[in-house]
Structure formats: C-alpha cells, structure tokens
Amino acid sequence: MNERPVSNALRPSACPGLLRIVPALDGGICRIKLGGGSISSTQAKAVASAAEHFSSGAIEATNRANLQIRGIGCEQTALIESLLAAGLGPQNAAGDDVRNLMLSPSAGIDRKMLLDTRPLAERILATLQNHEPFHDLSAKFAVQLDGGEALAMLEHPHDLWLSAFVRDDEVRWAFGLAGCPTDTPAGSVALDDGHNLVVAVLELFLELARPEQTRMRHLLAEYSVEDFLSRLAGRLSFHAMTDWRRTEDSVVLHIGAHPQAQVGLVYVGAISPLGRLDPAMLRGAAQLASEFGDGSLRFTPWQSLLLPNVRNQHAAEVVERLEQLRFLCDPGQSLTRMIACTGSSGCGKGLAETKGDALQLATLLQRHGHALNVHLSGCPRSCAAAHIAPVTLLAVAPGHYDLYFRDAAQPGFGALHARNLTIEAVATLLDARSRSPLDA
Missing domain, CATH: 3.30.413.10 (Sulfite Reductase Hemoprotein, domain 1)
Incomplete structure (x- = not known):
C-alpha cells in the first residue's frame, strides 16, 4: 500500500516529511506524521531502531503530536524504507504532506468527551491522501477535530477546526476558520455532516486561493469570512451561530495517571524533557504500552506521550518505570x-x-x-x-x-x-x- 519515495512526486517545501528529509546543521530531519498522534508499540520500536541505525539517535516529539528523527546521515533511503515497512508512511507518496489532522490525545477515552472522534478522523485522513486535488494543499494546512474532551489543545490555530457541542439534546459540530475552538464559531453542522464540511471547505479554499495563499488566514485577508461562508452555503447546509464558545480545561491532565471513560482504566502521561527522546526511552515506553496498556502510545501537542488503557492497579508502577526511563511525570517539575x-x-x-x-x-x-x-x-x-x-x-x-x-x-x-x-x-x-x- 505504501509507495517507495519518488522525488518528483513531492512538491518543494521547507517542511520535512517521511519521504522528504530536510537538511539542518545537525543532519537531516525526517517527520513521521501519526494518525491522531497514535502509534503502535511495534511501530514505536521501529522508529527507535531507525533513529539508532540511520541517525544520531535524536528523536523529537513535535507540537503537532508527530515524531521527528534528527541527525540523519547518508543512509536516507534505508531509513525511509524501514519506516514504510513499519506502516508509518502515507497511503500514496503525494499524500504525505497533507496528513495534518489534530485530535485530542485522549480521543475515545476521555471522561468528558461528547463522542469518539477517531472514526471521522480516519475517514478525513483517507480523503486527504486519496482525493488528488487535496495534494495541492500546503504542508502546513491543518484541520482540528475536538470531541469536547477535557484534555485538548485549544490554543493552536488551525485552518479549519470542528468542535463538538450539545444544542437541544443534539450533538453537532461547531466549526471555524483560521483560528481555535475557543473562538466564536463560523457556524455548525449536523454530526453526520462533519466529513462533508471538511471536503467542502477545503475544495472551496483551493478554488479561491492563489498559489501564494497557502493558509486560510491568507485567503481571508482578501475574502471576508462572510463572503467565504456565503459561497460555502451553496455546497453545504449549515447553521449560523454566535452564542457558543468552547471552554478550556487544565492541561496538567496530560501528566501522571488520569481516569478514563472506561471503568477501571487510566491513561498515564509523561513528558520527554524539552521534547527530546533517545531510542532507549521510546523503546522502553513501547514496552510498557505492550506490558500494561493496549500496545499503543499517543503523542500530544505538549511534546508528551500517553499510555492509554492501563489498569488502575498498575498506574503507579507504570509512572515509576517511565521516570526510570527519564520521562517526567510530576507537574511540579519546572522542566x-x-x-x-x-x-x-x-x-x-x-x-x-x-x-x-x-x-x-x-x-x-x-x-x-x-x-x-x-x-x-x-x-x-x-x-x-x-x-x-x-x-x-x-x-x-x-x-x-x-x-x-x-x-x-x-x-x-x-x-x-x-x-x-x-x-x-x-x-x-x-x-x-x-x-x-x-x-x-
């Protein structure tokens, strides 16, 4: 399913990707985009091995819940092939840049969530990769899905954001352009229209934007929000709204052990100091995910990771072992x-x-x-x-x-x-x- 890297399939960009390794002072940078920030323990071990064998060993957790390998030398092709073999690449080469969809790290397990955003996220990610016109989007163009979770990054601006809310006992998607879910929404759509909304907004953006207008904010400097919405109304039914705004919970919920929506289970959050991991840290966290969780890790926009679906009685041991790996699990630590x-x-x-x-x-x-x-x-x-x-x-x-x-x-x-x-x-x-x- 994954294609081998083909240089002419990738448009020029300063942003690294899995198939585009960008040079820096300390060597090449490879960015591995994770679906919803999630990676299996097997895949995490593959990243650790790739960093160990083909780079300086420096791994970074990014502020978009992805991973980067730094310090890559001359064995770029071998590194890329090892990551593709682990299933970490796009569905097609041209779809790598556009896999920019942020979820809450606690999607599907958060006690305050209104719905599980992951099924919609999978559908949107598939469309971004396989709908050829969307390959013209900038590598920085990004979409956010917020399911009402307590643990959610609500300060990162996105070109399009969707946030779940309840009105008259109905869960709907509020949405906004070039901003954050804490902004006043541009409108709302029915829950089943979330995918259609994303497609309609992105197609309209590409029709209106000039090549240099790579982000929604660039387009809205020329077209007013009202003008954009009037054009969108010809493609999709939505309600205007100005009487709702998302509130933000404390982000310390991403450190330490926290109860999930599922009875008897917690997720354990740990910070990699200043966003840096080495292969031993990542491999150790992956082992803990297999031993005590569901075999997956979730990276967060706070450059931390979560181990979901850990049983209550194992939480203290998981925290202790993460700390032994040099992760930080105490929010009182300045770092x-x-x-x-x-x-x-x-x-x-x-x-x-x-x-x-x-x-x-x-x-x-x-x-x-x-x-x-x-x-x-x-x-x-x-x-x-x-x-x-x-x-x-x-x-x-x-x-x-x-x-x-x-x-x-x-x-x-x-x-x-x-x-x-x-x-x-x-x-x-x-x-x-x-x-x-x-x-x-």
Whole structure:
C-alpha cells in the first residue's frame, strides 16, 4: 500500500516529511506524521531502531503530536524504507504532506468527551491522501477535530477546526476558520455532516486561493469570512451561530495517571524533557504500552506521550518505570513547563543554544519552587510552539534573550518586558514577579 519515495512526486517545501528529509546543521530531519498522534508499540520500536541505525539517535516529539528523527546521515533511503515497512508512511507518496489532522490525545477515552472522534478522523485522513486535488494543499494546512474532551489543545490555530457541542439534546459540530475552538464559531453542522464540511471547505479554499495563499488566514485577508461562508452555503447546509464558545480545561491532565471513560482504566502521561527522546526511552515506553496498556502510545501537542488503557492497579508502577526511563511525570517539575526549539546546535537561524539554556533556567526556577510555562525560541519563527506561551524568551545572542509576557492586546509574543537578559537574570526576574502580590 505504501509507495517507495519518488522525488518528483513531492512538491518543494521547507517542511520535512517521511519521504522528504530536510537538511539542518545537525543532519537531516525526517517527520513521521501519526494518525491522531497514535502509534503502535511495534511501530514505536521501529522508529527507535531507525533513529539508532540511520541517525544520531535524536528523536523529537513535535507540537503537532508527530515524531521527528534528527541527525540523519547518508543512509536516507534505508531509513525511509524501514519506516514504510513499519506502516508509518502515507497511503500514496503525494499524500504525505497533507496528513495534518489534530485530535485530542485522549480521543475515545476521555471522561468528558461528547463522542469518539477517531472514526471521522480516519475517514478525513483517507480523503486527504486519496482525493488528488487535496495534494495541492500546503504542508502546513491543518484541520482540528475536538470531541469536547477535557484534555485538548485549544490554543493552536488551525485552518479549519470542528468542535463538538450539545444544542437541544443534539450533538453537532461547531466549526471555524483560521483560528481555535475557543473562538466564536463560523457556524455548525449536523454530526453526520462533519466529513462533508471538511471536503467542502477545503475544495472551496483551493478554488479561491492563489498559489501564494497557502493558509486560510491568507485567503481571508482578501475574502471576508462572510463572503467565504456565503459561497460555502451553496455546497453545504449549515447553521449560523454566535452564542457558543468552547471552554478550556487544565492541561496538567496530560501528566501522571488520569481516569478514563472506561471503568477501571487510566491513561498515564509523561513528558520527554524539552521534547527530546533517545531510542532507549521510546523503546522502553513501547514496552510498557505492550506490558500494561493496549500496545499503543499517543503523542500530544505538549511534546508528551500517553499510555492509554492501563489498569488502575498498575498506574503507579507504570509512572515509576517511565521516570526510570527519564520521562517526567510530576507537574511540579519546572522542566515539564519548558518548551525550547532546536537552537543554534541544530538550526542555522538559532541565535542561542535554547535547549541547554532551558535546562539551566528550569534548574534555577526549581530552586525557587516555581513551575512556570516558558517558551525559549532561538529566532522569531517560533517553531517549537504554535501558541503564545505565558512567558517567551526570544534569543538575541548566545545566552541572551528578550523577555515577553503574553498579552492579548499585543501581537506576536506579547508585551516586551526586558531586553538582552542572561538566563540568571531571567530566573531572578521571574522569581520576583511570581512573588509579587500584583501577580497573585
């Protein structure tokens, strides 16, 4: 079913894929797109082996719930073939780029879910790969399905989002364009029309967008939302709505053990420090999934993973063994709240060694008893975080950062608070701010 990589089947893009390995300072990057963030333990072991044999061994959990292998050398074809043999590739070569569909990591097991989004997700992913016109979508064009789960990433903007809600005892899909489920919806459709909605929106986008308009937000800068919806109404029946908005639960639900909708079962969440795993960590987590769970792992937009369907009585042992593998399972650890891009060691645009600086900052904050959500970015592109973090450090030189605090009234990273700070100065300032009664 999987095709061998064919170079002329892939359009030019700076984004890595499974079939397109993109060069970086530390070697090639291969991105493995996971359906709904899920991977079997057998497949996870195949990723670990591929990283071990054909790269530096660096594996990354991404903020779109995918995996990346970094540091790939000259054996690119062997690496790709090993991943295809494990069933991790697209249904056809041209469909690799467009497999951009985000689900809640707890889809189908979350106690607050209104429905299981996975059947619809499988149908949408098949259409994205096999409907040839959709191969013209950008490798960054993305769709989100939210089933009302407590554990859901609601801050990442998507070109199209669908969010389940209840109105008059009927579950429907609210939907929106170029935003997040916490925005005011553009409209709603019946539950059975979810797939038709995605197809209609994507086909209309491709008909209207010029080649340089690769994202929905680019198109909506020329066409108003009202104009787009009026054209959509000719293809699909939907209801206008402005009186509903999605609320967000605490994201700490992705760390530690949490009860599932299924009685007697929990999922166990663990963070890979700064999104990095080595083959032993991934192989060990896969073994735990086989031994105590259902033989699958789920990666999350918080660069963490879940082991679903673990029996209550085994939760403590699974947590302990994950920690022995160097995963983080305690939300009180400062490092669980840190996000950092590859930095200058692997990216030519990075102005600082962000991962090393993040480790230093986490250690300093832990001494002060703080676990703050901090994002360290080596350049303004913000590759490591699709959302705006409460605190952002933007590198200006090795070991020096401008400090921003999130402010809804300010564009970009938010309000600039201080310039050209060392990591020690950042820690001192954040400690003082956390102790201030004005920020309580």
